[in-house]
Amino acid sequence: MHSSLHDVLITPAEMAAIDLAAAQSGIDSFLLMRRAGLAVAAAVLRLFPQAQRYVVLCGPGNNGGDGYVAASALAECGANVAVFAFGDPAAALSGDADRARQLWDGAIDPLASLVPHLGDVVVDALFGAGLSRDLPEQVVQVIERINAKGVPVIAVDLPSGVDGRTGQIRRAAFAASHTITFMARKPGHLLLPGRSLSGALDVVDIGIPARIVQAQGGGWRLNTPALWSDQASRLDASTHKFRRGHLVVFSGGAQATGAARLSAAAGLAAGAGLVTVASPKSALDINAAQLTAVMLREIDDRQDLEHWLRDTRLGAFVLGPGFGVGDRACDFALQLCDRALVLDADGITSFQERRSELFERLAVAAGRVVMTPHEGEFARLFPEIARDEKLSKIEKAQAAARISHATIVYKGADTVIAGADGKVAVNANAPPSLATAGSGDVLAGIVGAHLAQGMPAFEAAAAGVWRHGAAGARAGPGLTAETLVTSIPPLG
Incomplete structure (x- = not known):
């Protein structure tokens, strides 16, 4: 994380504006997604190198795109990777997220078919911080199944089910052991109950200039x-x-x-x-x-x-x-x-x-x-x-x-x-x-x-x-x- 962003809090809406401003400034948006996904993969391997299987859950938006990049990187390292998607990824994804999906050369199974096993490590790239509505029943069931199994979950941006603006739970949410977010903390990382579900938080600098982040931010801060x-x-x-x-x-x-x-x-x-x-x-x-x-x-x-x-x-x-x-x-x-x-x-x-x-x-x-x-x-x-x-x-x-x-x-x-x-x-x-x-x-x-x-x-x-x-x-x-x-x- 850039040192000038250490105390900054960014809402999901502000983060969307930051992504747009970065693209308009000439920064390759797919490069940012690739950096995010690679950071997730690196964290997963560092934290859980002995996992028997890395289960990557991919959603219908850019958070899912980060997941596909992470899955590809994990597979290139020789890991056993299984990808499960919510909905029809070929129909739901567009832009950078769809490009990331196409670069994944393994199978993509329906999310509902997932049966977690001891020895799994789950990478949650379903919804991230942008979630502002209640989760569909199918996703709720999968979250409850994984939480009940007690396998480690690494969340991409924010545990799915946690509202990134309020920190509230949208029907159900992953209890993550670690969360990897990008450029700055979101309110859902600090407000309860989201804070208690995020686990250890890593904020990764993926290359968006601090001036862009600060220009779009509303001035909320971590108290330091x-x-x-x-x-x-x-x-x-x-x-x-x-x-x-x-x-x-x-x-x-x-x-x-x-x-x-x-x-x-x-x-x-x-x-x-x-x-x-x-x-x-x-x-x-x-x-x-x-x-x-x-x-x-x-x-x-x-x-x-x-x-x-x-x-x-x-x-x-x-x-x-x-x-x-x-x-x-x-x-x-x-x-x-x-x-x-x-x-x-x-x-x-x-x-x-x-x-x-x-x-x-x-x-x-x-x-x-x-x-x-x-x-x-x-x-x-x-x-x-x-x-x-x-x-x-x-x-x-x-x-x-x-x-x-x-x-x-x-x-x-x-x-x-x-x-x-x-x-x-x-x-x-x-x-x-x-x-x-x-x-x-x-x-x-x-x-x-x-x-x-x-x-x-x-x-x-x-x-x-x-x-x-x-x-x-x-x-x-x-x-x-x-x-x-x-x-x-x-x-x-």
Whole structure:
């Protein structure tokens, strides 16, 4: 893969436009197909050199053409190759794919006749990333037969049955051990459940210039430090605690203080110079008994907050973890919309019936606001978007950011970060062990620390999600929210 494309995500529609633009620029399209097929064959031989039979499944489009090239290359190496096609390949194929078929000089059997055996390795070149409809019954049966047998599957572009735009399963899908795709990742490689079905992913450069790929791409990215490293604050000898930012985390009542303290501890560990827990009077003693480096301030009502906000050194705020659902959360949040704010958990749910008020306030406010909903909270705040099954998780996050005028962190194993300006990043470094109590509170604190240090909202959120995932990997299996805090890696 070209280094400049390492973080790029390309939709299937964009990839089709890239292929067309490459051909119009004078690049031989069959040469690109040949390079793709040869890359697949090389990967198959490298990964499974002892296979008794290589079973190549060819579909009715260019993905099938890649399969025919791979089959020819495998046969030329002396391998035992069997080709099975969906439909009538002589009638269904045209252009480069038909040319590739004609260069295959072996038998082509009907897909339905395939009986997988132990010792087989399956090369899935049926549909690839362009699939956007449900699979026909015949293909579903073959996929289920192969998955049940447990033989290795190497997918060409994307496991057949996975929608390349949404990552959703179209009735059935191969569970691939490896996937070979070309030029750049597709959303279906990162969005669940597609990500869990793709296995190990190899992105192969087949010779399309990076400028063509970048010109046709819509700007979606894999979340890596390259997205936000330029915005990360660098400490120098003159740095003091106020320059590193003052983060405020709001605590709930006496029975719900732990979540705020976790966020506060994470904010301090993530780099905020000062962190204060803003606590109602009823919880002051409980919080005071548990805090050391984190400061404490009594904030009971809207008037207390309004008075405190005159202090311009307060850099960012986290509202929601353990705070309680209700009008008090809404009133506090609306006061903070023109500051840097992470609205999380109860803070989000509190606006279920007051969404328009929040969105209208954010539309005119000058703050940097990040909202961090999990799936249930997202459905409560954006019900119409959540119900739209035509949208991918990326597109849902984008739509939510657009109507709310905030940066959205749509949480999950495939967290999507979407900015109000259209920026998108999909995260892929989070281990399953992050699904534990308090993990989201830690994330809110990390993002809050970034905002307190002056990072723009999108970059603060993307960096927070990435560091949260990296902390989970450092903490290892069996992590708790407390060990997660101590495992947060450096920002710079």
